[in-house]
Amino acid sequence: xxxxxxxxxxxxxxxxxxxxxxxxxxxxxxxxxxxxxxxxxxxxxxxxxxxxxxxxxxxxxxxxxxxxxxxxxxxxxxxxxxxxxxxxxxxxxxxxxxxxxxxxxxxxxxxxxxxxxxxxxxxxxxxxxxxxxxxxxxxxxxxxxxxxxxxxxxxxxxxxxxxxxxxxxxxxxxxxxxxxxxxxxxxxxxxxxxxxxxxxxxxxxxxxxxxxxxxxxxxxxxxxxxxxxxxxxxxxxxxxxxxxxxxxxxxxxxxxxxxxxxxxxxxxxxxxxxxxxxxxxxxxxxxxxxxxxxxxxxxxxxxxxxxxxxxxxxxxxxxxxxxxxxxxxxxxxxxxxxxxxxxxxxxxxxxxxxxxxxxxxxxxxxxxxxxxxxxxxxxxxxxxxxxxxxxxxxxxxxxxxxxxxxxxxxxxxxxxxxxxxxxxxxxxxxxxxxxxxxxx
Amino acid sequence: xxxxxxxxxxxxxxxxxxxxxxxxxxxxxxxxxxxxxxxxxxxxxxxxxxxxxxxxxxxxxxxxxxxxxxxxxxxxxxxxxxxxxxxxxxxxxxxxxxxxxxxxxxxxxxxxxxxxxxxxxxxxxxxxxxxxxxxxxxxxxxxxxxxxxxxxxxxxxxxxxxxxx
Numbered sequence: 158x159x160x161x162x163x164x165x166x167x168x169x170x171x172x173x174x175x176x177x178x179x180x181x182x183x184x185x186x187x188x189x190x191x192x193x194x195x196x197x198x199x200x201x202x203x204x205x206x207x208x209x210x211x212x213x214x215x216x217x218x219x220x221x222x223x224x225x226x227x228x229x230x231x232x233x234x235x236x237x238x239x240x241x242x243x244x245x246x247x248x249x250x251x252x253x254x255x256x257x258x259x260x261x262x263x264x265x266x267x268x269x270x271x272x273x274x275x276x277x278x279x280x281x282x283x284x285x286x287x288x289x290x291x292x293x294x295x296x297x298x299x300x301x302x303x304x305x306x307x308x309x310x311x312x313x314x315x316x317x318x319x320x321x322x323x324x325x326x327x328x329x330x331x332x333x334x335x336x337x338x339x340x341x342x343x344x345x346x347x348x349x350x351x352x353x354x355x356x357x358x359x360x361x362x363x364x365x366x367x368x369x370x371x372x373x374x375x376x377x378x379x380x381x382x383x384x385x386x387x388x389x390x391x392x393x394x395x396x397x398x399x400x401x402x403x404x405x406x407x408x409x410x411x412x413x414x415x416x417x418x419x420x421x422x423x424x425x426x427x428x429x430x431x432x433x434x435x436x437x438x439x440x441x442x443x444x445x446x447x448x449x450x451x452x453x454x455x456x457x458x459x460x461x462x463x464x465x466x467x468x469x470x471x472x473x474x475x476x477x478x479x480x481x482x483x484x485x486x487x488x489x490x491x492x493x494x495x496x497x498x499x500x501x502x503x504x505x506x507x508x509x510x511x512x513x514x515x516x517x518x519x520x521x522x523x524x525x526x527x528x529x530x531x532x533x534x535x536x537x538x539x540x541x542x543x544x545x546x547x548x549x550x551x552x553x554x555x556x557x558x559x560x561x562x563x564x565x566x567x568x569x570x571x572x573x574x575x576x577x578x579x580x581x582x583x584x585x586x587x588x589x590x591x592x593x594x595x596x597x
Numbered sequence: 598x599x600x601x602x603x604x605x606x607x608x609x610x611x612x613x614x615x616x617x618x619x620x621x622x623x624x625x626x627x628x629x630x631x632x633x634x635x636x637x638x639x640x641x642x643x644x645x646x647x648x649x650x651x652x653x654x655x656x657x658x659x660x661x662x663x664x665x666x667x668x669x670x671x672x673x674x675x676x677x678x679x680x681x682x683x684x685x686x687x688x689x690x691x692x693x694x695x696x697x698x699x700x701x702x703x704x705x706x707x708x709x710x711x712x713x714x715x716x717x718x719x720x721x722x723x724x725x726x727x728x729x730x731x732x733x734x735x736x737x738x739x740x741x742x743x744x745x746x747x748x749x750x751x752x753x754x755x756x757x758x759x760x761x762x
Contacts, residue, residue, distance in 0.1 A: 347645050347655035350754035376677035380670035384663060397664055493754045498655065510652045518664075521657045522755040523642065523762075525664075525671055531757040532679035532718075 164585035168578045171555040172548040175541045177581075178356035184489035191470060191584040192217035193299075193312035195421070196322055198472035198483055199223050199233055201497075202306045203343040204250065209268065212250040215485065216310060221298045222246055223308060224253075226268040233298045233310045239272060239291040240264050257295070270295035305334035306342055324419050325563055326468060332461040333476045336508075337501030338449035342479065345500040346513050351522040352493045355534035357471070357486035358581075360494060363530060364465050364473045364482070365426050365573040367411035368553075370404050373533060377525040378405030400478075400515055403432040404526060414464060414568035418559075422469030422580025424573055428565065431464035433477045442505050449503075469580055478512040482520065490538050496520035551575050601698035601705075612693045614739050615709050615730050619688035622761055627669040630761075631662070635733060635740040640665060640761060642746045657755070665761075672759070679759060684717035686760045693730070703734040704742075713762045722756055725749045 167174040167183070176183055197216050204212050205225040213222045213236055220236040222245065236244050243261035246253070256273055257266040265274040272294035275281075286292055299312035302319040307330060309319065320327060334342050353360075363369065370378075381401040385394075394402075415429035427433075446455040466474045471484040479499035486492050498512035519526040541549070553571035559579075566572050601608075614633070621630035634640070642657040651659040660668065671677055691710040698705050707730045714723045731743040746762050748755075 346653055347752075349644050349655050349657065352754035352756055372676075373678070376671045376674040377667075379676060380667050380674055383670050384666045395663070401667070496655075506653065513652065513655055517656055517659060521644075523657045523758045525667060528679040528757055528759060529677065 164582055168582040169548075170558065171552045171575065172550050173578050175547045175549060177549075177578075178358060178538065179489065179542055181489045184356075184486070186585065187486075188218040190586075191581065192486075194315060194584050195470050195580075196302070196309040196311045196319065196468075197470075198468055199301075199308045199310050201342070201344045202231060202303055202308055203341075203345075205231070207252070209253045209255070210251070211246060211253060213246060213248070216298055217312060219298065220244060221310075224257075224268055231301060231303055231308055232268070232270060233301050233308070234270050234295045235298055237295075238262075238264055239294055239296075240275070245295070266295050270297065305330050305340075322421055323468075324421070324423065325417070325425075326419065326423050326466065329425060329461070329463075329466045329474075332458055333466070333474055333479065334501075335450055335454065335458045336446075336476065336479060336504065338445045338503040340449075341502040342499040343502055344481075344497050345509050346498050349496040349516050349521050350493055351496075351520070351527065351531065352487075352491070353531050353534055354490055355492060355538040356489055357484045357492040358577075359534045359537055360484055360492060361467070361470060361577060362574050363534070364467055365416070365424055365577070367414060367426060367464070367568050368408070369530075370406070370411070371408060373529045374404045374526055376529055377401065380525070381405070396511060396514060397518060400518055401525065406432065408569065412567055412569045416566045416568055416570065416573050418562045418564060418566055418572055418576040420562045420580075422467070422577045422584075424467045424469075424576060425463050425465075426467070426568065426573060427462070427464030429568075431462055433462050433464065433475060442508070445503065467577075469577055470584075475515075478515040479508065480512045480515055480520075494520070551578070601695045603695060603698050603702065607702065608695055611695055611705055611707055611732060611739065614732065614741075615693040615707055615728070616690060618730070618741070618744075619690055619711070623685075623687055625672075625685075627672065631665050631669060633741050634662065634665070634744075635735070635742050636662065638662070638741045638743065640744050640746075642748070642762065643751055645752050646747070648751075657751075657758075658761075668761070679717070679757065682718060684715060684759050686716070687714045688712075688762075689714070705732045705739075706730065707732065715758060715760060717759055722758065724755075724758070724762065726751075726762070728762075 167177055200212050200223050205223060208225050208227050208229065211222045211224040221233050222236045224232045224234060226232055236246060238245055238259040238261065240259065240262055243259055245257050245259055263276050267273045272292060299310045300314060301310045334340055381398060382405060385398050413429060414427045414431055417425045417428050446458060450458060462477045473482045479501060481497045483495045484492055496516040498509060498516055500509040518524055551571045551574050559572050559575055562576060618633055640658060640660045641651050644655040644657050648654050672680060689712045693707045693709040696706050696708050709728045711728055712723060712725045714721060726746055726748040729745040730741060732739045733742050
């Protein structure tokens with residue numbers, strides 16, 4: 158970090174510096190800037206269906222709780238008692254009893270965060286307590302917006318509203334949520350979590366990297382092919398094989414799958430076709446969707462089957478199967494990735510079973526597909542430090558300056574990654590408030 | 598099934614299968630290991646404590662014969678980057694306990710406490726847990742109908758684990 162400054166010298170138009178992945182200082186600055194300025198996915202409202210239900214997580218390195226209030230709205234609060242800083246809840250999820258009660262000294266808060274009680278209240282009379290920050294109760298981590306059940310939060314505003322920042326991702330969320338005839342998704346079946354020793358951006362890039370499967374996933378696809386062999390004509394291919402075999406597609410397939418880069422580092426990969434295009438087994442479900450949404454919308458919903466919709470910087474969705482990955486960055490070289498499955502309400506259980514099967518096969522820490530990815534990520538984290546060349550190449554199809562997003566691109570154009578790093582540089586850059594010492 | 602009143606010899610034979618199953622995994626004799634399963638036998642590694650439904654709850658693995666064969670094939674593949682260098686695993690078992698036996702003595706459930714250790718590329722991971730073997734008697738001896746592995750860390754973030762636990 159002695160020879161380059163953060164972040165100006167680290168991101169060029171067609172290559173990025175290895176310190177992006179290797180430097181603890183860069184990660185610390187990401188926590189102060191990028192993760193506070195982007196809309197971060199927090200959770201899904203189906204995880205906290207009833208008033209008083211909560212889940213905990215970290216955002217930008219800060220412990221927060223996502224809480225369903227008495228009025229059914231959703232709060233994302235600092236999980237820190239205003240008194241002495243104790244965590245209000247320690248479980249990953251649960252239900253509070255009427256009020257939030259700190260386990261340390263018994264201060265209590267209503268579900269809107271207001272301080273509602275404390276022992277020995279008379280001891281505060283005649284003090285300046287009511288003017289102190291503690292008297293304001295639990296503070297919100299930032300702005301909170303819920304769209305189709307997806308809860309996003311942002312600690313620092315850039316003055317632009319949610320819909321502006323998310324752009325076409327709103328339509329993508331609507332298309333995925335409308336896979337339910339009643340328009341509601343529910344997270345179901347629990348989560349698979351993998352911890353790996355590499356920078357979160359290596360994983361985030363990989364979600365948009367359609368060139369790696371041919372080599373990285375050869376072990377899984379060749380093995381699946383060898384076991385499946387050439388069954389007699391008319392043999393029904395089991396869903397497990399229908400999910401695995403397409404990973405063996407060639408470069409031409411991936412090139413033609415198409416992508417769309419969006420402002421803010423967001424993107425859609427697989428706008429024309431994806432490894433998931435052939436999944437939809439319809440029958441009654443298709444009929445239910447047509448009845449609920451009309452012929453045209455149902456067709457549009459079922460046709461939207463991208464490889465990944467990337468909500469930069471930490472979330473990605475697949476439409477079919479309905480699965481979601483969430484990155485939880487822990488350190489510059491340590492990340493947890495969560496794999497969740499959705500049950501579209503009013504749709505057959507087979508859709509949830511298909512999503513859970515996909516997660517087992519592709520994202521489980523014991524899965525067929527993830528092993529080679531994770532091994533390479535962890536090795537890159539070490540080997541990238543080697544040698545005199547500090548740059549990671551993003552040159553593929555970088556002929557001249559990249560056009561403005563949103564725009565359609567080829568499926569193997571590394572603009573899908575350059576677009577992430579353009580957003581990274583913008584979110585990491587110094588703002589006026591930084592100089593004043595308020596934000597940085 | 599009722600709580601077992603079985604002969605010491607039968608108990609020993611059932612325990613021997615559980616011990617052999619772990620040894621075949623540790624010695625990477627994976628075809629012989631796979632052959633211990635019944636035709637419709639399943640290997641289940643839940644991702645939560647007290648899991649009840651392998652299809653509608655998240656699991657790290659729920660493999661039938663076809664998927665076990667794909668896994669085994671992959672571990673041998675020259676393209677399996679994560680097996681360069683080749684990893685090894687070790688099962689340390691407590692005495693398997695016969696928890697259930699059917700009255701006709703053709704279905705059994707055994708519980709075995711274990712510590713699974715895996716060494717790969719210089720890194721060691723260690724995972725304690727309990728294995729439940731559901732066995733059935735066949736003409737060729739006992740077969741595994743279900744091996745369910747409940748890890749202490751079932752619901753925690755796990756590092757990549759290469760082999761069957």
